[in-house]
Amino acid sequence: MNAPTYNFAYLDEQTKRMIRRAILKAIAIPGYQVPFASREMPMPYGWGTGGVQVTAAILGPDDVLKVIDQGSDDTTNAISIRKFFGKTAGVATTTSTTDATVIQTRHRIPEASLHAGQVLVYQVPIPEPLRFLEPRETETRRMHALAEYGLMHVKLYEDIARFGHIATAYAYPVKVNARYLMDPSPTPKFDNPKMDNCAALQLFGAGREKRIYAIPPYTTVVSLDFEDHPFTRYRFDAPCALCGADNSYLDEIVTDDKGGRMFVCSDTDFCEQRQAAGHHGTESAAPHKEKAHV
Amino acid sequence: MSELSSLDNDQPLLVAEGLAKNYGRLPACRDVSFALYPGEVLAIVGESGSGKSTLLQLLSAQLAPSAGRVSYRMRDGVLRDLAELGEAERRFLFRTDWGFVHQDPAQGLRMGVSAGANVGERLMAVGWNHYGRIRDTASTWLDRVEIDVGRIDDAPKTYSGGMRQRLQIARNLVTEPRLVFMDEPTGGLDVSVQARLLDLMRNLVSELGLAAIVVTHDLAVARLLSHRVMVMKGGRVIETGLTDQVLDDPREPYTQLLVSSILPP
Numbered sequence: 001m002n003a004p005t006y007n008f009a010y011l012d013e014q015t016k017r018m019i020r021r022a023i024l025k026a027i028a029i030p031g032y033q034v035p036f037a038s039r040e041m042p043m044p045y046g047w048g049t050g051g052v053q054v055t056a057a058i059l060g061p062d063d064v065l066k067v068i069d070q071g072s073d074d075t076t077n078a079i080s081i082r083k084f085f086g087k088t089a090g091v092a093t094t095t096s097t098t099d100a101t102v103i104q105t106r107h108r109i110p111e112a113s114l115h116a117g118q119v120l121v122y123q124v125p126i127p128e129p130l131r132f133l134e135p136r137e138t139e140t141r142r143m144h145a146l147a148e149y150g151l152m153h154v155k156l157y158e159d160i161a162r163f164g165h166i167a168t169a170y171a172y173p174v175k176v177n178a179r180y181l182m183d184p185s186p187t188p189k190f191d192n193p194k195m196d197n198c199a200a201l202q203l204f205g206a207g208r209e210k211r212i213y214a215i216p217p218y219t220t221v222v223s224l225d226f227e228d229h230p231f232t233r234y235r236f237d238a239p240c241a242l243c244g245a246d247n248s249y250l251d252e253i254v255t256d257d258k259g260g261r262m263f264v265c266s267d268t269d270f271c272e273q274r275q276a277a278g279h280h281g282t283e284s285a286a287p288h289k290e291k292a293h294v
Numbered sequence: 295m296s297e298l299s300s301l302d303n304d305q306p307l308l309v310a311e312g313l314a315k316n317y318g319r320l321p322a323c324r325d326v327s328f329a330l331y332p333g334e335v336l337a338i339v340g341e342s343g344s345g346k347s348t349l350l351q352l353l354s355a356q357l358a359p360s361a362g363r364v365s366y367r368m369r370d371g372v373l374r375d376l377a378e379l380g381e382a383e384r385r386f387l388f389r390t391d392w393g394f395v396h397q398d399p400a401q402g403l404r405m406g407v408s409a410g411a412n413v414g415e416r417l418m419a420v421g422w423n424h425y426g427r428i429r430d431t432a433s434t435w436l437d438r439v440e441i442d443v444g445r446i447d448d449a450p451k452t453y454s455g456g457m458r459q460r461l462q463i464a465r466n467l468v469t470e471p472r473l474v475f476m477d478e479p480t481g482g483l484d485v486s487v488q489a490r491l492l493d494l495m496r497n498l499v500s501e502l503g504l505a506a507i508v509v510t511h512d513l514a515v516a517r518l519l520s521h522r523v524m525v526m527k528g529g530r531v532i533e534t535g536l537t538d539q540v541l542d543d544p545r546e547p548y549t550q551l552l553v554s555s556i557l558p559p
Binding site: 133142146148150151153157158162227228229 | 381382385404407408410411414415416418419420423424425426428429446447
């Protein structure tokens with residue numbers, strides 16, 4: 001049986017060219033959603049087809065790729081995408097945030113600060129921040145064109161009226177370069193301040209919705225809020241159980257069926273680096289021995 | 295009345311000249327000209343299919359006329375042709391200086407979001423960014439349209455028909471518009487609710503010195519609300535004049551028919 005041969009990074013050159021043009025346009029108009037002819041990818045929608053196409057279009061032979069899913073390098077989605085590009089492009093892969101030149105991410109921004117020359121590629125399910133308030137695409141496009149964003153505040157108003165505070169915890173709407181309203185993909189709002197004035201280029205790909213948008217390096221990104229209800233970050237009020245970090249975004253892990261739980265860094269690379277540097281939490285990272293229930 | 299005190303009121307707020315609209319070969323509206331002055335309430339009456347709703351859409355720049363033009367005096371006092379306004383300007387006008395009350399409140403309200411947000415939406419659209427102030431203003435307006443302020447966080451889909459219509463009015467008036475378009479504002483409401491709504495609208499219009507264009511097939515609405523009446527038939531204005539004069543002493547046979555078709559109380 002012949003092994004299938006792929007073009008470099010799976011997509012054909014004409015497709016990559018088309019995607020690069022969309023990316024260039026997106027960078028030229030920060031926050032604006034550029035339509036592109038999204039291709040079928042060998043994975044289902046919702047698994048990062050948009051991000052994968054953007055990554056395929058920008059990847060070069062010298063790039064070092066890191067893929068994270070909810071901050072983690074070792075989940076199914078992250079591993080399969082990393083292996084996909086390892087196989088089809090033969091690029092080096094890494095789990096280190098600082099060593100990577102291209103980082104494809106789902107739902108998190110790494111804790112380690114990004115540096116110039118890096119590209120962060122987001123997988124986006126629904127690119128339109130106004131979609132759940134205004135179902136018509138023609139109307140939302142017009143609202144973007146005329147910068148009519150009062151409706152987004154209606155959503156935040158509803159949050160405060162119902163819960164007493166802005167309860168939107170992820171996909172928290174931002175304004176890019178004081179012009180376009182943008183959905184930062186379902187990252188926790190904890191990560192929103194990292195997008196502002198970031199040294200790395202941030203690209204967003206939505207495969208099913210066929211949109212690409214971008215935040216060029218050193219662009220202002222402001223989270224929407226009210227004067228009397230300002231934007232706040234949110235994290236669980238606990239140190240990481242493994243590395244003891246008290247400033248990282250935490251995942252809650254249920255450990256038994258008796259209410260036991262622990263909080264650990266969602267960014268596995270960050271957590272491992274800290275443990276290697278000698279930081280400790282209350283738990284050890286080595287897996288516990290299986291205990292038989294009596 | 296308050297509008298007599300201002301000098302600006304000598305000049306018309308809205309001017310229609312030779313307005314016409316054809317749907318293919320069908321003329322829906324033919325050669326309509328009039329001027330509306332600040333603080334004046336004009337009723338457009340006629341039976342179904344007489345072109346009154348088309349005319350309202352032409353006047354509020356939601357439809358492009360086949361012939362003629364509509365001009366509006368902006369807040370800076372300059373009379374401008376609506377067709378020459380950019381889309382951004384037109385939409386801004388629609389959100390601030392104008393109101394549009396739909397017959398079906400579901401068209402004019404966001405049924406899924408709370409009443410407070412419905413009223414506050416226009417304020418947020420013009421850049422209000424203080425939750426407390428938006429909420430206070432919304433409460434004030436709910437109170438003015440006789441909605442219990444305790445229901446500010448309920449969605450209009452939980453409201454009765456009359457409350458929805460009053461909420462729609464509050465939502466439109468919150469930016470203090472100078473001109474309100476109303477399309478059958480009391481349609482589909484029962485008689486006692488209609489009476490209460492008309493009473494409320496009459497008070498608000500006179501308190502705020504609003505100009506209004508009210509499309510209705512109900513002559514009682516025209517009589518209660520409007521200063522002037524235009525009677526339409528087959529897309530033309532066949533009779534126009536002061537409300538009492540037209541309704542008490544109709545000149546055209548069609549108007550006589552309309553007036554005489556009201557059941558005596």
